[in-house]
Amino acid sequence: MKLFEEKTMKTENIYNGSVVQLQVDDVTLPNGKASKREIIKHPGAVSVIPLTKDNKIIFVEQYRKPLEKSLIEIPAGKMERGESPVVTAVRELEEETGYTTKDLSFVTSFYTSPGFADELLYIYITDQLEALETPVKGDHDEFVKLLELTLDEAKQYVEEERIHDAKTNYAILYLHAMGLN
């Protein structure tokens, strides 16, 4: 849908990073007036809800520099160029948890912040985890701690805002709605 389309008159590239790219577009609004849009380009991300045989959820705790604190999240990572979401999902699951799976079900996808960023995030779920015999090396700059929590424990962490991000809050509400216990 192109309702209220804003036409691009000029694009200024401000920054090309390893995670984000920033550009500022001069646009013409539907009423003919001029405005500017600040746009973050992001490759997209994929997350997995990993469920153990006894209905626990595997989370990772990691430091989030933009917030200057650590959060407890479901495993996730950026998509590589041209990669399909399922491939990213298995890779990040292996790197961050030491488990793999041949069985992923799609839960949902959403843009995390469509007002200023094009990041699309996918969520998958699996209850078919297999421990890797040989651990896979992850990113050199990533440090994560694994946690296995019941849904009730996870809900408590939501209350305490130690779980506090879009994909993980969604995942916990999803498991609640599905009647996991």
Next chain:
Amino acid sequence: MKLFEEKTMKTENIYNGSVVQLQVDDVTLPNGKASKREIIKHPGAVSVIPLTKDNKIIFVEQYRKPLEKSLIEIPAGKMERGESPVVTAVRELEEETGYTTKDLSFVTSFYTSPGFADELLYIYITDQLEALETPVKGDHDEFVKLLELTLDEAKQYVEEERIHDAKTNYAILYLHAMGLN
């Protein structure tokens, strides 16, 4: 929690926009090695799930330049400096829908994309809407179309990915879990 804290060695400010600020931090990782973090600063945002007396949900459709298409979303907007989330919620509800309310309940809050942005998003809900006698003027660069949908209609739009952002997908799952019909 400061697990795996990354110490800031240097902060380079790249861009100060009207919506986002971009900085790149040189950090020292927990293993003593150096890395860089690209960080988007954002003032935070507030959204409202507005329910009518006959259990319809009021949405706004608007053009999202980063995606080059329009999305159907719950009403939302950026926080002004020093503003409390409830004040933002009422202002955005008034500007975007022509309704106001004295009765907002907190649903949840989450960081939209904690890997690269500090944007915190709040979601409130109200079923106590009052039509404004005099419409309030919104942002000069904002064009929105109002829609009133049943939850089933909204779920269909999720399937079609015309509803496709974190706060709105969360809101619809929340209403589903609450048993709205």
